[in-house]
Amino acid sequence: MLRSSRVPGIHTHKGIVMSAGTRRNGWLIIGPGGGGAQYIPTVRPGDPNTALVACDMTCSFVTRDGGKTWKQFNLKGWVRAFAFDPTNPDRVYAGATGLYRSEDAGETWRLVFPDPDAVICERTSGDEAEHAYVSTDNWPGGRVEAICVDPDDPARIYIGVAGGAPAVWFSANGGKSWVECCRVPGSRFRRSYLDRTSPCDDRLLFVLTDAGLYRVAPARGAIECVALPEGAEVLDLGYGVDRATGAPILYLAGPVRWEHGAFRGGVYRSSDRGQTWEAASEGLDADLLAGQDRRFTVAAACPGDAAVAYVAVAEPIAGSEPQGPGVHYFGILKSEDAGMSWRWVLRIGRTNAPNRSPGWVERDYAPDWGGGPFGLGVSPENPQVCYATDWGTSYRTVDGGATWEQLYCDVHGDGSVSTRGLDVLNTYALAFDPFDEKHMALACTDVGAFHSLNAGASWQHAIAGVPESWSNTCYRIVFDPEVRGRAWSVWSGCHDMPRAKMFRSGRLDRYEGGVCRSDDGLVSWRPTSTGMPDHCIPTDIAIDPRSPAAQRLLYVAAVGQGVFRSTDGGRTWEPRNQGITDSLNAWRIVLLPDGSLYLLVCRGLEDGRAVAGGLYHSTDGAGNWRPLPLPPGVTFPNDLAFDPSQPQRLYLACWPLALEGTRRGGGLYRSGDGGRTWVRVFDDAAHVYGVAVDPRRPATVYLASFEGAVYRSDDMGDSWARLAGYDFKWAKSPIRDPYRCGMLYVTTFGSSVWYGPA
DSSP: OOOOOTTTTTOSSSSSSSEESOOOOEEESSSSSBOOOOOEEEEEETTTEEEEEEEESSSEEESSSSTOOOEEEOSSOOOOEEETTTTTTEEEEEEESSSEESSTTEEEEEESSSSSGEEEEEOOOOOOOOEEEESSSOOOOOOEEEEEEEOOTTEEEEEESSSOEEEEESSTTTTSOOEEEESSSSSSEEEEEEEEEEETTTTTTEEETEEEHHHHHHHHTTTEEOOOTTOOOOOOOEEEOOOOOEEEEEEEEEEEEEETTTEEEEEEESTTTSSSSEHHHOTTTTTTTTTTBBEEEEEEEEEEEEEEEEEEEEEOOOOOOOOSSSOOOOOEESSSSSSSSSSEEEEEEOOOOBBBOOHHHHSSSTTTTTOSOOOEESSOTTTTTTTEEOSSSSSEESTTSOOBBOEEEEEEETOOEEEEEEEBBBEEEEEEETTTTTTTEEEEEBEEEEEESSEEEEEEEEOSSSSTTTTTTTEEEEESSSTTEEEEEEEEEESSSSSSGGGTTTTGGGGGGEEEESSTTSOEEEEEOTOOOOOOOOEEEEEEETTOGGOOEEEEBBBTTTTEEESSSSSSSSHHHTTTSSSSSEEEEEEESSSSEEEEEOEEEEEEEEEHHHEESSSSSSSSOOOEOOOOOOEEEEEEEEEETEEEEEEEEEOOEETTTTESOOOEEEESSSSSSOOSSSSSOEEEEOOOOOOESTTTEEEETTTEEEESSSTSSOOOEEOOOOOOEEEEEEEEEESSSSSEEEEEEEEEEEEEEE
């Protein structure tokens, strides 16, 4: 059954214009900037300071000042393609779970296909609430992964839609109506380019999919497979035109191969539309040791002058790094003679390149953390300008590669950093120092933890002393309420818990993790996990404030291993799982003022079989656990909050499960008797991640969902209002600002921390 957009938790933008910005209705995004994968940098024609960047965490970004600042916009999913109108650079298209258009260079966006008036509803499905439009027009569903705008008639638009069989679609009237032209082999589009020299009534497209390279004539529905160089594996396609003749030049990029001790492949060039190819390899083997791997993953030519091209060299595959004095270099090579020769313009080895200004990623991690770029975008007119993106950063050159500037953060004199608006962090939790209202800590995926000494204006990395095998993810930080500077935190090499994808390998025991303690205000940490297994995924920690300061009572929840308790401030730990049955996927542990505990067990997978989560209660310090009934149909409790004025009143946030095409068992539930019985107070199809109760006004409750919304109730959940201004898809935990009345923090799965009016 399809869900109406009127149901709380499912929101529809039927034709509504969505504005970009890190500030909206009083909201802003705080954090260190960067920190996650960024893609498809696309430069505006005529203005190399205006560019678009996408990320895999559903949001995208636009800069108008060359990366000094960025504004975020949300098109409900991962944007796979951008394309400017060559005749009107204010007009730009974006491909996501539909085709969108902006008439003001990315400031505002409107849905084009499917037709907004034909949209019946929007659905979210899967563990990460993947978005889809349902409409009455001929929208096929899926993702728009390629876009070409005809430069001679911009009303003529070609798009590649994948999700089912990849197909090329065409509109002759600026997107008012569409026809499917043909289907192409493969499962996804990688690149597409329009040959401007082809007849206007019989345009030729070059289309690269994961199955091969094709010449496509949409008007005739004709597809021709392009013969590739013998033995070549193609990862990317670059395209530009000869400045003198206007003829297209194609570049293929892929991995090198060694034949009889000789270097082969890497980059090929064609000046006859792919009829023939020639190796463009001189200089590609610079600093390459015999037999060493080198992968060219991205090819980007200047669209208006294909004599200038850049190729990305990927970081070495784990385990392939040379032992001894040899260095495996990666980065960016450039050609200024149409691929006849190449030279390094960004060479990264065991240290970061001296011609790139560093942000915190380059400063705090080894060079292969960000890796080689997997996005390159060259200015259409000025080949000296090129933007690049990687696993955690964006950067650009304006002098043809002589120097590169990172674009994601500002670095301050004290070493702290602040975002420029390019935020791709998955954040789990905020913690507030009880002795200093300006000191706050941020627990993150993939980059450990940060803390701020100025209420979030800038941030310092807080990973010193954490074992490297643990340091990927910090799940939670707690401050001691009576001892200044003391805090505990839980860490693991396993990220993104409790998402289902993390259980699919069935190898959770490969991850190491544990508890760390700081006694200097998070400047440094030391492990304190004696009694816990080395291979551990602790995801929550609670401190009993009633225990003596010298002998703190602490509890830890660990996925796959249940609950651990320490009675000596974390020096030693013991398992406390008596009464926990079926699954030990302990995810959240909540301590009430009277010392009683609630444990949330997340849904998991064992041998490919779903294992339901659970809810437990302990009144004897985790000595014994008593199961409590979950609401009917619920198998995944994700968060729990209690009313401080009446702790028997609980709120349970739940993650849905798809059954026979519908989602059930999600939403929010309320109990007035400590969890013995439950009443649903929010749509059970919604992916509700977090819930919070306002301690100043306990009737006020907040919830955050992966449907891209944060809601507020002032009557204990009986009715809800969406908070205006918040606009990122994957909202995680709402957290009231303990020092500023009327303000709310929201952690997110990929957009750092939002802060705005509650």
